[in-house]
Amino acid sequence: MGNRLIHITACTVIIGLLHQLPAGCQEQNEAIMEAAEEILALSDEADLSSLLEDLAGLKELPVDVNSGDEKEISRLFFLTEFQVMVLADHVRKNGSVQTIYEIALLPAFDRSTVMLMAPYISLKPAGATKGRSYGRTQITVTESTRFGAACDGSDGIRSLLKLKHEHGHISFGLTAENDPGEKFTFEKTPGCDFISGYLELGGRGMIKSVIIGDYKLRLGEGLAFNSSQWMGSWLSAPSFISGRSSASAYTSTEENNFLRGISLVLGSGNWGALIFSSLNKIDARLVLNEDSLATGVGNLIGGGLHTTEYQINARNSLTETVAGLHLAAGSERFRGGLTAAATFFSLPFLSDKTRPENLHDFEGDRLLNYSADFRAGTGPLLFFAEAGLSIPGSWATIAGIRAKPSGRVTFNLLARCFSPEYHAFHYGAYKAGSGAGNETGLAASLHLEAARHLFITAGADDYMIPAPRYRSAALSHGGRIEIKCEYQPRDDISLRLLYTSSSREYDIPSVTGMASSVKQTRYQAGLVLDCAPAPGFRLTTRISGSMISPSQERGYMLCQDLSQSFGKIPLRIWFRYALCSTGGWESRLYAWENDLLSSFSVPALYGEMTRSFIMVAWEPTGNFEARLKYAYTDTPGVLRQEVRAQVRILLQAACNR
Amino acid sequence: MLRWNAVLVSVFVFVSWLWGGEPLYVPHGADAIGTAFAVTASPGHWSCFHNQALMTDVTSSGVSASLVNRFMIPALSSKAVSAVIVMKPTPFGLVASHYGNADYCRIFTGLGSAVRIAKTVSLGVQIDYISERSIGEYRDLSHVTFEAGMTCLISKSLTLGLHIFNPVSLLNTIPSSIEAGLHWQQSDDLMLAFGSSKAGNEPLSVQCGLSWNVMDRLVLRSGYMSSPSAFAFGMGFRSGHLKSDAGFLLNGVTGVTSSITLTWTIK
Structure with missing residues (x-):
């Protein structure tokens, strides 16, 4: 408790005293963060480490869109060949892209794709670095440790x-x-x-x-x-x-x-x-x-x-x-x-x-x-x-x-059939379950700009698993529905509502005979308010709840994020305090955390739990950055603490002829 | 505008949660199936029998025949014919459908009309006669009931629709159902529809559909309904006064329901 008070007081004092610059509570793309949380909540086997590290890498070294180089643009691995080609062609013919909204108007692009790209691109004018270059070297050293009552050997x-x-x-x-x-x-x-x-x-x-x-x-x-x-x-x-x-x-x-x-x-x-x-x-x-x-x-x-x-x-x-x-x-x-x-x-x-x-x-x-x-x-x-x-x-x-029947609507449809x-x-194709085979399904999604500043995304996925799998000894079905609404009246404020329901059939344990099945459904709803009340200062408030049917296990999470950049001091601070209460592991909730460079943290919150972290980044020059993160997770009778430190050195040499 | 949206969403959600019941009428119209039945506020020949108030939007009389093959099982198929006659001061609609086989069948007939009570509001009503015939010791049954609908033009491109079937379920033991829908003409070529329906103890079903005129004569449709969970696909082709539509519902458990419709518009 004492630690928490110290963190809160320290942050409040520093924020009140110093100058501020624009900052975001979350460094990564909100859509990807939320997607990662949902995917992790749906499957214990999901391993998103490679994807999240790739994104962290892009964040560190954003793609230079205005280079007009297809190879450089294709570092945005989620773009298709056609999108890469169109964007490179646009830059070559029309010169540098000025804003991300310009990209959204190009054929094959839409707002959701552009918002996905936004954190990972640089729009600096082409040819900004002149002269002979001796290359660019980046060295990142990270040390982290956990201490407390770990039962998982971590x-x-x-x-x-x-x-x-x-x-x-x-x-x-x-x-x-x-x-x-x-x-x-x-x-x-x-x-x-x-x-x-x-x-x-x-x-x-x-x-x-x-x-x-x-x-x-x-x-x-x-x-x-x-x-x-x-x-x-x-x-x-x-x-x-x-x-x-x-x-x-x-x-x-x-x-x-x-x-x-x-x-x-x-x-x-x-x-x-x-x-x-x-x-x-x-x-x-x-x-x-x-x-x-x-x-x-x-x-x-x-x-x-x-x-x-x-x-x-x-x-x-x-x-x-x-x-x-x-x-x-x-x-x-x-x-x-x-x-x-x-x-x-x-x-x-x-x-x-x-x-x-x-x-x-x-x-x-x-x-x-x-x-x-x-x-x-x-x-x-x-x-x-x-x-x-x-x-x-x-x-x-x-x-x-x-x-993309109109500028405000994008529709996706995908059918898949993987024999057992x-x-x-x-493999790495779209699939709800684990393993390379054994799934037949249909998924569709709609991205809609319903009104000015109001964006709706809805998706549904129905699938059948024809052969036995873990916890299901016969043919089984599953489905998922996602609805997201985002209202962003200004750049510095946004409100997001999220709803997900996911169901899958499992066997009811039985001693003898053929097991009958039960459809287990997980409902999750959340609200996220993101605002920047002052330059350099950003707050993100999140409320999430989950419910499992038919067990009626429930859970909720309240989470407050805060980030602050300071004008004269090259320092940036992130702070989070999260409260969670769930009936068990099934109703767990995930909350993405800002983390060290090239790293990610999406802890599962379940039971009666509080989690908090404070992270400080010091970047005295563009070539050097140090980060320090302290986090703790407090469950009844157990306090787990974590300290992580990182140094990144960027060596870049060029001389003007 | 935001306030209006909030009011609309509230109405939409509230109406969706009203008590309903299992519908007796097998919904027809391949165009409606193609958009997962999110047609409570969408204009169209067969939509007039999903919400009678939509008859006021019909500009030409027409007749149509439709076949629905539920789960690709002939014994569960349903046939229907309908006509919408544009007359002054009010249009009329006639519908008759047959569902079942030699052992059990249900014949549904309805006569409806609609009136525009304000520039943006229309009301419709339909009297239904339902006859059920069974073999053996089961007795034949007949019921008379009604259904009513309303449409409200909220803006130039946005229409709200409400429909209720057999609100007197306590009197005649026929279950009732209730639907609410929004129709958004996003552009000349693109229509988006959202709907929700509640029938009996069944879970609330939310539907959304999309209809896209990819060419002058060709329409592609798709949709999704949440309960029972099913994806919908469809297409329509118009040639002169004749319009043909095909629609499919795909459910992971029950399989495919297909439908075809032929509509002749009388100028």
């Missing part, structure tokens, strides 16, 4: 080093990470627990780019490869279309879902080819025989935490070798692609077929993936589709429409 120090250098057509980067509790050792696996690096060479002729080291792929709609998985099951996304097909350097700290080897992008005009190969060691649960020798793999393990004996044994226990090819060709209004890839594992997958949910699991040590995709149309109507085949296994297909036997290990 106590300890987390260390993260990120280094990135860009100079002309050459760039390279290094990511090194030790999760809390992981040792920095010089023995069997020397150095950090996770090290990732890349060297990227950009070409000018036929060879467009070469990446040696760690990279990620996004091909077609993601049936075979999409490490970014930016939209996952985000129902109110501006579009259901996956971003532009690409190979890009991997900079995330997610330790398994990437490729390690070489990728080569060739292309000229309207055709292109991507050749890739990878050899990577990933975490897996080993199946041991009587002599304790590994005979196979039970399942893959995510998370990247290696502190317990089980996790250490699983670490890098499976070697995945991938080789493939993607061919693309088309014109302005049509673009198609073909993908073929072969995956080999050092140990075969052996699943326990006595359990119904494992009946259609992948078995064996080799997998072939083929897919064909196309996108057609421009401006008001865009079709997209991809069909995939896995051997062994079966097929999957996804198709949709994005229509479809397998892919780097």
Whole structure:
């Protein structure tokens, strides 16, 4: 209690005394934050770390839209090929973009897409930096620790080093990470627990780019490869279309879902080819025989935490070798692609077929993936589709429409059918459930500017899971509805109302016989008021409530954010105080927090809980930034505290001729 | 404007929560199905039988035939014919439908009319005769009831519609239902509709629909209704005085309901 009073008093005094500059309570895109919270609330298995780190990376180094360079603009990975092309073309023909609203008027763009882009772009005039450049180097060092009564082994120090250098057509980067509790050792696996690096060479002729080291792929709609998985099951996304097909350097700290080897992008005009190969060691649960020798793999393990004996044994226990090819060709209004890839594992997958949910699991040590995709149309109507085949296994297909019948309305529709036997290990298509297969569904969304300053987004998703899965031994159904209203009369004030209902069938536990099912529905509603009563000072108030049917478990959360920038002192402060009361884990509520650079924090609040944090950023020069965050979570009888510190150094050298 | 919007939303929500009942009339019109039945305030030939007050917006007489194949099961299909006759001082509407099979069938007939009571407000009413026939020891039943609707032109492009079916359910044991809807003509080519309906102990159903004239003669439609959860798709094609529509409802559990409609407009 004493800590809370000190924080509140300190913030109030500082705010009252000093000059202020514009600031936002949330550094990231509000829509993505809310989507992440919803997706996490719906699934315990959702892993958004890669996406959130990618966005954090964009925030640190915004995309220079006015460069007119397609490659630079395509760093906004959620834009489609057509959108990238239109925006680059617009800049080349008409000069620099002055405001984000100008982009919203371009064909294939709408307000929701532009609002998604807004935090991650820079509109500085083209050619602002003249002279010979010696490149740009960014080094970020982060240390964080938690202390308190942790029961999940998350106590300890987390260390993260990120280094990135860009100079002309050459760039390279290094990511090194030790999760809390992981040792920095010089023995069997020397150095950090996770090290990732890349060297990227950009070409000018036929060879467009070469990446040696760690990279990620996004091909077609993601049936075979999409490490970014930016939209996952985000129902109110501006579009259901996956971003532009690409190979890009991997900079995330997610330790398994990437490729390690070489990728080569060739292309000229309207055709292109991507050749890739990878050899990577990933975490897996080993199946041991009587002599304790590994005979196979039970399942893959995510998370990247290696502190317990089980996790250490699983670490890098499976070697995945991938080789493939993607061919693309088309014109302005049509673009198609073909993908073929072969995956080999050092140990075969052996699943326990006595359990119904494992009946259609992948078995064996080799997998072939083929897919064909196309996108057609421009401006008001865009079709997209991809069909995939896995051997062994079966097929999957996804198709949709994005229509913009008027300037104020955007309509998205997506149909998907993944057979239970479809397998892919780097898939990333729109899907409500986990796993690559076993889902048939239809999703639609409508983005509407209902009146001046009033924006409504509504989406619905109905799906069927034809084969047994975890907690459901028979065919089951699910659905989701999302409605969001945003009223923004001025730039410095906005009011958002959110409603989500999500339902899914689960088995009722029974001792004998066939289990009957129950439809479990989660309702969630929220209100967010965001305002800036004074320059540099911003307040965000949030009220959220959830209810689970039929158990009638309920929960609510009250959350107050405050941020402050100071004019003469290069200091910025964020503060949050959140109160939560829920009947249990099912009715938990998530609240996105501002965090250190290249990091994210979306803690789950459940039970009787208060959580608060204060974060200070000091940026004396454009090349140096230090952040310090202190957070605590207070549950009855347990106080967990967390301290995180970060230093970012940006080296950028240029001389005028 | 914001105040007006708040009042409208309040009315919309309040009306939606009134008591209703299971409707006896199988809704027809492939164009209505294509927008998930969010047609309580939307003009159209078959919309006149979802809200009789909409007859005042009809400018030409017309006749139509419609077939609904529920869940692709012929025994659950329903056939209907209707006519809207534009006369002075009030238009008239006639509808007759047949639902069922040799063992059980339900014939629904209705005669309705509407009147414009103010520049922006119309009222409509329809007298219904419902006949149920069964084989064996079950006795045949006949009912007489009525339904009424109202439309209110809120602005040049925004219409509010209200409709109630059989408000005297306590007297005749036929369940009642109530619907409210908004129709927004967003542009010449784009129409958006929102609606909600409550029937019996069924959960409140919220619907939204979109109709887009992609070409002069071709209309694409889509919609969603929350209970039962179903996506709707449809298309319409006009050639001279003849208009043909097709609509589909997709439900994850019950499957596909399809519908086709032919409408002849008499100039």
